[in-house]
Amino acid sequence: xxxxxxxxxxxxxxxxxxxxxxxxxxxxxxxxxxxxxxxxxxxxxxxxxxxxxxxxxxxxxxxxxxxxxxxxxxxxxxxxxxxxxxxxxxxxxxxxxxxxxxxxxxxxxxxxxxxxxxxxxxxxxxxxxxxxxxxxxxxxxxxxxxxxxxxxxxxxxxxxxxxxxxxxxxxxxxxxxxxxxxxxxxxxxxxxxxxxxxxxxxxxxxxxxxxxxxxxxxxxxxxxxxxxxxxxxxxxxxxxxxxxxxxxxxxxxxxxxxxxxxxxxxxxxxxxxxxxxxxxxxxxxxxxxxxxxxxxxxxxxxxxxxxxxxxxxxxxxxxxxxxxxxxxxxxxxxxxxxxxxxxxxxxxxxxxxxxxxxxxxxxxxxxxxxxxxxxxxxxxxxxxxxxxxxxxxxxxxxxxxxxxxxxxxxxxxxxxxxxxxxxxxxxxxxxxxxxxxxx
Numbered sequence: 001x002x003x004x005x006x007x008x009x010x011x012x013x014x015x016x017x018x019x020x021x022x023x024x025x026x027x028x029x030x031x032x033x034x035x036x037x038x039x040x041x042x043x044x045x046x047x048x049x050x051x052x053x054x055x056x057x058x059x060x061x062x063x064x065x066x067x068x069x070x071x072x073x074x075x076x077x078x079x080x081x082x083x084x085x086x087x088x089x090x091x092x093x094x095x096x097x098x099x100x101x102x103x104x105x106x107x108x109x110x111x112x113x114x115x116x117x118x119x120x121x122x123x124x125x126x127x128x129x130x131x132x133x134x135x136x137x138x139x140x141x142x143x144x145x146x147x148x149x150x151x152x153x154x155x156x157x158x159x160x161x162x163x164x165x166x167x168x169x170x171x172x173x174x175x176x177x178x179x180x181x182x183x184x185x186x187x188x189x190x191x192x193x194x195x196x197x198x199x200x201x202x203x204x205x206x207x208x209x210x211x212x213x214x215x216x217x218x219x220x221x222x223x224x225x226x227x228x229x230x231x232x233x234x235x236x237x238x239x240x241x242x243x244x245x246x247x248x249x250x251x252x253x254x255x256x257x258x259x260x261x262x263x264x265x266x267x268x269x270x271x272x273x274x275x276x277x278x279x280x281x282x283x284x285x286x287x288x289x290x291x292x293x294x295x296x297x298x299x300x301x302x303x304x305x306x307x308x309x310x311x312x313x314x315x316x317x318x319x320x321x322x323x324x325x326x327x328x329x330x331x332x333x334x335x336x337x338x339x340x341x342x343x344x345x346x347x348x349x350x351x352x353x354x355x356x357x358x359x360x361x362x363x364x365x366x367x368x369x370x371x372x373x374x375x376x377x378x379x380x381x382x383x384x385x386x387x388x389x390x391x392x393x394x395x396x397x398x399x400x401x402x403x404x405x406x407x408x409x410x411x412x413x414x415x416x417x418x419x420x421x422x423x424x425x426x427x428x429x430x431x432x433x434x435x436x437x438x439x
Contacts, residue, residue: 013037017044079322103235107298110228114291117221128214135207138200145193152190229290257375258303261310309397310374312351313431316381316417317404319346324414327427336425337380337418344413346404348381350395351417351431359387365416366408369401378423382416383408 017040022033317340325339350371357378358370367384385405395401406413419428 010037013041017041082322083320104298106235107232107294110232111291113228114225117225121218121221124214124218128211131207131211135204138204142197142200145197149190149193229294232294233290257307257311258300260375261303261306310353311431312373312377312379312419312428313434314349314351314397315432316340316348316351316379317342317346317415318349318398321346327425327429334425337382337416338428339414339416340404341412341414342404344403344405345385346415347400348384348402348404348415350397350399350401351379352377352397354379354395356389356391356393356395356401359389359391361407364409366410367402367405368408371395371401376422378420380416380418380420382418383410383414385413 014037017037019037020035020040022035024031024033319342321340321342323338324341325335327338328335352371352373354371354373356369357372358368360368362368365380365382367382367387369381369384369387369389371379371381373379381402383404383406384402385407386403387401388403389395389401404413404415410416417428419426419431
């Protein structure tokens with residue numbers, strides 16, 4: 001059966017690929033090469049395979065070229081979108097800074113107004129208390145005068161009852177004259193007392209009206225203070241929320257950092273010190289408590305500002321650039337930082353206040369700068385073309401420390417930027433993204 005199948009295959013091959021001989025002739029002899037059906041089939045299949053492979057490879061190359069072009073165009077579009085986004089963030093940062101500055105100016109103005117109103121309020125309270133005391137004295141005098149008037153009227157009635165028509169004529173002469181004089185004196189005294197009473201009543205009414213006006217003025221003053229405090233509280237809360245969010249997103253212990261800054265900047269006095277008013281042994285009033293709460297938030301904002309200068313929240317490159325490699329595993333190894341690509345010689349800036357602890361050549365890093373910051377942070381700037389600082393030099397955030405290059409183990413001009421916390425590498429984009437809503 002197998003032999004028959006082989007025989008049929010050979011017959012089919014001989015039908016389509018008959019045996020051929022290729023003669024090769026030289027000067028002395030003639031030779032031939034026998035081309036069997038099997039060898040012809042192999043040559044034919046090999047030729048078809050080679051042509052097919054060439055077509056497929058050419059197709060893949062064309063598709064790859066087209067795809068690379070589209071990827072480059074997409075990368076350019078994404079770069080433009082990213083640059084636009086950075087410009088928008090920069091404008092928003094400037095707007096927020098302007099709003100914060102205006103809010104602080106409004107706050108200082110409001111504090112001056114509050115101080116003036118507090119002084120006016122204390123003065124009105126003193127005047128009201130003096131008026132109340134005056135009214136009490138007037139009322140006491142009025143009651144005493146009324147008692148004296150009633151007593152005088154009783155004496156007059158008794159005197160009139162003692163002088164009757166049946167008295168002897170001898171006894172009615174001088175006594176009547178004295179009694180008439182006494183009655184005239186008492187009547188004049190009663191008239192004067194009545195006029196004084198009426199005058200005191202009018203003064204009491206005027207004092208009550210003035211007290212009512214003072215109460216109305218005080219109520220309006222309280223309402224105005226409440227509106228001012230509400231606006232200040234809203235402005236401070238809106239300004240403080242992004243800072244809280246930024247420090248929380250960075251993963252750093254916020255309260256410990258603020259306590260450290262507070263201990264380092266512990267001077268007393270100034271516009272952000274708590275308000276103190278003379279309360280004469282009484283509990284603090286609500287306005288003082290609200291003002292002190294606002295000042296505490298303002299103090300927290302100031303501490304945030306100081307801490308932000310000491311933490312690497314800003315970008316190391318302020319010119320146009322693109323990200324070429326992020327933090328994480330790369331080519332089987334750990335990439336401990338973020339790469340920023342820009343033209344050769346692009347300025348590189350410090351991302352926070354600190355001290356230069358290394359500035360020189362270090363193996364694969366090439367030209368390297370290390371900056372030691374507070375709270376156990378260190379930043380590294382590698383593959384530089386030029387170093388512009390020295391060891392021991394203090395630098396501020398935004399200060400130029402070097403130029404971008406391609407020294408060390410590098411495939412092209414770029415900056416390798418690292419952030420290390422207590423010696424352990426962390427993702428720099430965590431700090432950069434955390435500050436996008438604030439700076």
